[in-house]
Amino acid sequence: xxxxxxxxxxxAAVLALAVAAFTPAAAQxxxxxxxxxxxxxxxxxxSAANPAGMTLTxxxxxxxxxxxxxxxxxxxxxxxxxxxxxxxxxxxMRLTTDANQALENALEFRLAGGGAYSALTGTxxxxxxxxxxxxxxxxxxxxxxxxxxxxAGNNYDLTVLYTVIGA
Amino acid sequence: xxxxxRVTEPPxxxxxxxxxxxxxxxxxxxxxxxxxxxxxxxxxxxxxSGVSRFVSSHLCLPLSLAFIAAxxxxxxxxxxxxxxxxxxxxxxxGLTVSPGQLNGFAARDLGLGRVELHNSSPVTxxxxxxxxxxxxxxxxxATPDARPQAVRAAQRHMVSDTKSFVLRPxxxxxxxxxxxxxxxxxxxYGALTFHATPVTRAxxxxxxxxxxxxxxxxLLRPAAKHTHSRASLDACFVRQAGVRQLSYVVxxxxxxxxxLLPAGSVVVRRAGVKRVVSTAKLEGKRIYPRFxxxxxxxxxxxxxxxxGDYVLSARMKVGRRTLTTSCSMRLAGPNTLASxxxxxxELAPPLSTRGEPTPVQASYRNTGNITFEPRAQxxxxxxxxxxxGKVWRTLPMRAARTAPHQTGRISGIVPELPTxxxxxxxxxxxxxxxxxxxxxxxxxxxRPPASLRDRLPGWLLPALAAFVLLVxxxxxxxRTERRRVSAANARIQxxxxxxxxxxxxRMAAEGSSTHTINKETYK
Numbered sequence: 001x002x003x004x005x006x007x008x009x010x011x012a013a014v015l016a017l018a019v020a021a022f023t024p025a026a027a028q029x030x031x032x033x034x035x036x037x038x039x040x041x042x043x044x045x046x047s048a049a050n051p052a053g054m055t056l057t058x059x060x061x062x063x064x065x066x067x068x069x070x071x072x073x074x075x076x077x078x079x080x081x082x083x084x085x086x087x088x089x090x091x092x093m094r095l096t097t098d099a100n101q102a103l104e105n106a107l108e109f110r111l112a113g114g115g116a117y118s119a120l121t122g123t124x125x126x127x128x129x130x131x132x133x134x135x136x137x138x139x140x141x142x143x144x145x146x147x148x149x150x151x152a153g154n155n156y157d158l159t160v161l162y163t164v165i166g167a
Numbered sequence: 168x169x170x171x172x173r174v175t176e177p178p179x180x181x182x183x184x185x186x187x188x189x190x191x192x193x194x195x196x197x198x199x200x201x202x203x204x205x206x207x208x209x210x211x212x213x214x215x216s217g218v219s220r221f222v223s224s225h226l227c228l229p230l231s232l233a234f235i236a237a238x239x240x241x242x243x244x245x246x247x248x249x250x251x252x253x254x255x256x257x258x259x260x261g262l263t264v265s266p267g268q269l270n271g272f273a274a275r276d277l278g279l280g281r282v283e284l285h286n287s288s289p290v291t292x293x294x295x296x297x298x299x300x301x302x303x304x305x306x307x308x309a310t311p312d313a314r315p316q317a318v319r320a321a322q323r324h325m326v327s328d329t330k331s332f333v334l335r336p337x338x339x340x341x342x343x344x345x346x347x348x349x350x351x352x353x354x355x356y357g358a359l360t361f362h363a364t365p366v367t368r369a370x371x372x373x374x375x376x377x378x379x380x381x382x383x384x385x386l387l388r389p390a391a392k393h394t395h396s397r398a399s400l401d402a403c404f405v406r407q408a409g410v411r412q413l414s415y416v417v418x419x420x421x422x423x424x425x426x427l428l429p430a431g432s433v434v435v436r437r438a439g440v441k442r443v444v445s446t447a448k449l450e451g452k453r454i455y456p457r458f459x460x461x462x463x464x465x466x467x468x469x470x471x472x473x474x475g476d477y478v479l480s481a482r483m484k485v486g487r488r489t490l491t492t493s494c495s496m497r498l499a500g501p502n503t504l505a506s507x508x509x510x511x512x513e514l515a516p517p518l519s520t521r522g523e524p525t526p527v528q529a530s531y532r533n534t535g536n537i538t539f540e541p542r543a544q545x546x547x548x549x550x551x552x553x554x555x556g557k558v559w560r561t562l563p564m565r566a567a568r569t570a571p572h573q574t575g576r577i578s579g580i581v582p583e584l585p586t587x588x589x590x591x592x593x594x595x596x597x598x599x600x601x602x603x604x605x606x607x608x609x610x611x612x613x614r615p616p617a618s619l620r621d622r623l624p625g626w627l628l629p630a631l632a633a634f635v636l637l638v639x640x641x642x643x644x645x646r647t648e649r650r651r652v653s654a655a656n657a658r659i660q661x662x663x664x665x666x667x668x669x670x671x672x673r674m675a676a677e678g679s680s681t682h683t684i685n686k687e688t689y690k
Contacts, residue, residue, distance in 0.1 A: 042268050046381050047261020047288065053374040062373050073267055078308040084364060084378040093373055107375075126308040142373055157368055159376040165358045166267035167301055167309040167384030167455075 044166045045071040051160075054142055056103075056150065061143035065112060069135040070164055076131045077164050080124035081109060081138070084159035090122035093142060093156040104145035107158055112137035124163055260288030260336075262363055262379050273355045273387035277346040279325075282383055284361050285339040292334045292363035292379075296342055298325035300357045301384070305418065307452035307460045311360050311380065321357055324348050325385070333366065344385075351390040354424045356455045358382045388425045396486030397423040401459070403433070403481045403494040411502035413466035415447055417481040417492060421454040428453050431483030433464045438476035438495065445470055449483065471501040499536045506535035507598045512574065514594050514607040521613045522583055529577040529594055529607070533569040540568035541604060542597040543577045550589040550610055559585065564594070584613055 047069045054062025070077055083090045089102030108117035111128050117139075118125060128136050140160075144150060263285045271277070286292060298321040299311035312318070327344040334340055342359070349355045360382040368376050388394060401418035408414040415433040428451050435445040447464035454460040462483065466472070477496040482489060497505040512530045519525040527545055543564035549555055564579035577594070584590060590611045596604045617625075 042266035042383075043263060044265075044267030044381060044383065045261055045263040045287075046379050048377045048379075050377050051375045056373050064375065066375065066377065069261065071263075078306075078310075080308060080310050084376075096368070123313070124310040126304060126306055126310075129308065140375060156373045157376060159364060159368070159378045161362075161378045161380055163310055163380040165301070165309055165311060165360070165380075165382060165384055166264065167356075167358060167386065 040073050042073050042166070043071070044074070044077070044164065045069075046162060046164050047071075048162055051140055054140075056142060056144055056156075058144050058146065058148070061141050063139065063141050065137050065139045066160075067135055067137045068162055069133075070130060071133045072164075072166065073132070074166055076129060077166070078129040079127050079136065080163040081120065081127050082124045082161050082163070083107075083120050083122050084161040086122060091120045093158045096155045096157050103142065103150075103156060104148045105143050107160075108141045108143075109160075110139050110141075112139050117141055120158075120160070260290075262286055262288070262292070262334075262361070262381060264361065264381055264383055267383050269359075269383050269385045269387075271387050272390055273346065273349045273351060273353050274390075275346070275348065275350050277387070279344040279346060279359070279385060281341045281343050282359055283339055283341045284334065284363075286334045286336055289336045291336060291366045293331065293366055294334050294340070295331045295362040295364075296327050296329050297360050297362065298322060298327065298344070298357060298385075299360045299382075301455055303455050303458040303460060305459055305461045307454075309384070309455065311358055311382075324355055325357065325359070327359060334363065346385075346387065349387070352393045354389050354456060355385060355387040356426065358384050386426060394425050395423040396425060396427065396488075397421075398427055398429065398454070398485040398488070398490065400481065400483060400490045400492040403479055403492050405479070405494075405496045405504055407504045407506065408465065411471065412468055413472075413502055413504065415449075415464045415466065415479060415481070417449060417462045417464075417483065418459050419454055419462055419483065419485065419490075420459045421456050423486070424456050426453055426455050427485055429462060429483045429485040431462070431481060434480045434482070435466075435472065435496075436478050436480070438478050444472060444477070449481070466502060468502070472498055474498050474500050474503075503536070505537045507537055507539040507541070508533075508535035509541045509596050509598075509604045510534050511594065511596055511605045511607045514592075514609050516609050517581070517592055517611050519581075519584060519590070519611045519613045520617075521615050523616070524583055525581040525611065527564060527577075527579050527581060527592065527594070529564075530574055531566065531569075531577060531596060531605070532574050533571050536571050538568065538570045539599070540575070541566050542599070542601070543579075544595050544597065545579065545581065546593040546595060547581065547584070548591045548593070550591045552586075552588050559590070566596075588613065 048066055051064040051066035054064045056062040068079060070079065085094075088094065088099060091106040092102040092104070093107055094103075095101040106119040106121070108119055109127070110117045127138060130136065263283075265283045265285070266280075269279055269282075284294065297318070299313075300317045300321045301309045302312035302314075302317070303309045312321075325344055325346055327342050329340070329342045332340055342361075344359050346355060360380060363379045363381075365376050365378065368374075399420045399422060401420060403415060403417045406414040406416055415435075417431070417433065419427075419429050421427050430449070430451045432446055432448045434443050435447070436443055445466060447466055449462045449464040452460050452462060475498055477498065478493060479496055480491065480493045482491050484490075499505040509531045512532055514527075514529040517525050517527050529543075531541065531543075533539070543566040544561055545564055546561045547559045549557055549559060560581075562579065562581060564577050566577045567575040569575035577596075581592075590613070591608055592611050593606060593608045595606045598604055
């Protein structure tokens, strides 16, 4: 410090010498740099929680949402969605006890945050894209037909297939 | 699947043997620590220094207690939960594929190594392993090609040692794959896909289950001396991406046998003026062989281009070659594309009678922002018989010119259809560049011409009406004529009588006797 007097400077020097004298020898030894190298491996992780169950009525469509998280070491990825079923009423929720009985209207989806709902089909439809680690929320909506006959207590389900390929 | 487990909730102190250091809440290390607790097997390097060793050996327990207390304090405020749920979860239970991508050169009997699938979720999955070829959308999204012929082709080229297996929570499975048929002169752009479906399904109310289709892309080039880097640009066009947001789109077609990553930009000039008014960089999306991908550049939203005509020039470097294309753009307002868009409102079912022309009537709404007349055409196909689906004729229709948001009429006449049976009338609405704006289809069943018996009432009634009218007209004319004649006779008689009276008066005035007068009068 510029404003130090001579007396203070001497005291500082003595203190420095004392510290040096009491420091272990190992700390004074010459150091070698050990370089630890690492390269990022290639991986792709997809995870999603099952969306909560919906309650369907003729008056109000059932809505729910599910978060999908993709962790990729590739610079970008794209998420597509389709019905996991390949046959039957593809895109429509089916009675859990009889897959031949399906709801009249197709399940609809959209990326959270606006936009129009699209009907789920049996072919892949791009939903969104992202980069590296990202989480997206997808909203689902299921409406009943105006004159559709459904019985209270019946359970309907559908398996949503999320697709991300490391390409 | 159970609800998502969030790793950001409690702070984590890691004091395990051989791993020293502190992991802060919300940090990647916390995520890694949480992953370890879920059995994901991920590893995160932690600081290992003398200080940390001292801290861990002497202060681990007190610090852990302090962190637990801090965690309790952090969770206790009522708004804590809301605050935490706003954060993006870094690690959820799911499926991890490693490696995520395989790159190299194609060769016969090429071993692709082992691909590991790890299940870090609490759900048991049934996994189907299948090779696939890649299908790429114009947006650039690559997905497994699910068409049967593509699936068969992929199975001819690639085989795996496992076709299906059950993957329990926390378990891993290694699958070995091999390329069989492509030689060094060929490429292979596909994927080794894992189609994972949950073994048990949720059965409460209307519920959705989650399945995954994932896997490493297998991107193999031909040997260097057999690579062809060829591409072409289709005509560029402009898309209204939002309010005052323009996107310039340049479709690039990969005609070579290796994946391409083009780079370039779009230059915007006023029509007829050389000065550049804007430049936008095209985003480089990878294009796999055989596919067309739209490369998009966005107009800077802060730089508003005023109403008028512009010329766009796109320049792209694809491989070693530089390609160019250009197109025009008309703006109806600042950064607002002149849009000649229209939607069909109604195509009235055409009534077709065998041997007679068929009139077609339709209406449309101008959904664009300029006044224009769309091009309309009708495509006629046979709907049954031997030539089902074959186009018989395409004819232009006349569409009225309409202002934005107004409704216009489309009309036209289809000449006599060749044979009986049903026809499909497809009305297409096109813009000035031939781009389809909308279309509608009606099935037309030709009716036989009406029989004489059916047509007789139709003829008889007008004929009868005409006869009655004619008779009425004749009677009216005769009556009018008769009246006219009698009126004329009466007038003559009145005139004669008046003349006689005048003569009598004159003779009386001249002094003639009454007898003479009478005699003369009746002569």
